[in-house]
């Protein structure tokens with residue numbers, strides 16, 4: 289899914305503009321920066337793109353999730369329901385604001401099961417956090433309805449789904465807040481970066497302050513700002529924002545290529561007996577950064593993943609993945625930490641460690657994803673499609 293594959297003159301030009309002034313910080317220095325505000329421009333582009341009223345660009349997707357959670361008022365004693373399949377950062381972000389992540393099963397969408405989320409909601413739940421994994425959306429209709437019914441926040445982790453949509457609305461813009469990652473292997477990249485979007489002005493104001501030590505950002509003199517609340521440093525630099533600005537202007541092109549390439553791989557694989565595809569609640573809104581599919585059972589999925597690797601086609605067999613599926617989060621299960629953890633965090637980790645997730649296992653042990661490239665030639669695409677189908681088809 290990486291925008292870095294189509295890096296070029298546009299990114300260099302934006303970075304050069306920042307280097308010309310030497311003002312690498314997003315705040316202040318109004319005179320010397322000569323009207324160059326890359327983070328602000330990227331935020332405006334995100335608002336325009338997503339339809340959200342507010343966007344805040346920060347230093348990473350993890351920082352975006354942490355900032356959004358804090359701005360939603362979520363902290364000690366609160367629970368956040370989230371899926372067993374995500375990057376470990378979603379879990380870390382909840383822990384880092386002092387709240388308790390409560391894991392719920394995924395279904396054949398490879399995202400949070402609405403039924404499992406409903407069963408996980410307690411009187412302490414303050415948010416449901418679906419994660420739009422591998423480029424496509426969770427069942428937002430059911431999850432949004434659940435959150436409205438329970439009076440809790442829907443927080444979208446859209447870190448892997450920039451550019452995706454659901455019923456014509458940008459992923460990330462449907463909940464109370466949504467977060468994106470622009471790290472180096474995301475659909476568009478800043479090198480490192482992320483963003484929170486929201487249409488709630490109060491949440492936006494709190495994000496703006498929390499990600500910059502609590503600065504109120506009201507005056508022209510940073511040193512004279514007031515600090516209405518605690519905050520931390522999750523700022524993005526102008527250099528990183530400049531890269532993201534060039535990338536977001538190319539997002540439609542990236543999506544078009546991804547969708548075309550994915551369709552070709554999918555068509556080749558559809559002919560292989562026993563293969564079924566991940567269910568996508570709104571296929572038109574798939575950002576198409578991965579092709580995800582299922583084999584009938586774990587044995588055949590493992591064999592297919594091995595055959596793909598042998599044929600030079602990347603296979604993400606998530607069930608064994610150290611970073612994305614709860615089964616291998618040993619460091620969290622054992623609460624391994626360089627510093628002592630608060631007692632509620634230790635309790636949350638212990639609860640996760642002791643829980644089996646058979647429904648998630650039944651899905652994840654059969655799932656494989658393969659990433660979609662942006663720079664493939666027609667010949668490379670045709671060759672990859674043929675190798676993919678042959679490798680998976682070789683598994684009886």
Ligand SMILES: Cc1ncc(COP(=O)(O)O)c(C=O)c1O
Nearest residue numbers: 348349350375377447448469471
């Ligand atoms: C689902 C998900 N959430 C959060 C993150 C964190 O993003 P970042 O790497 O920008 O901190 C990632 C990154 O891989 C992710 O995949």
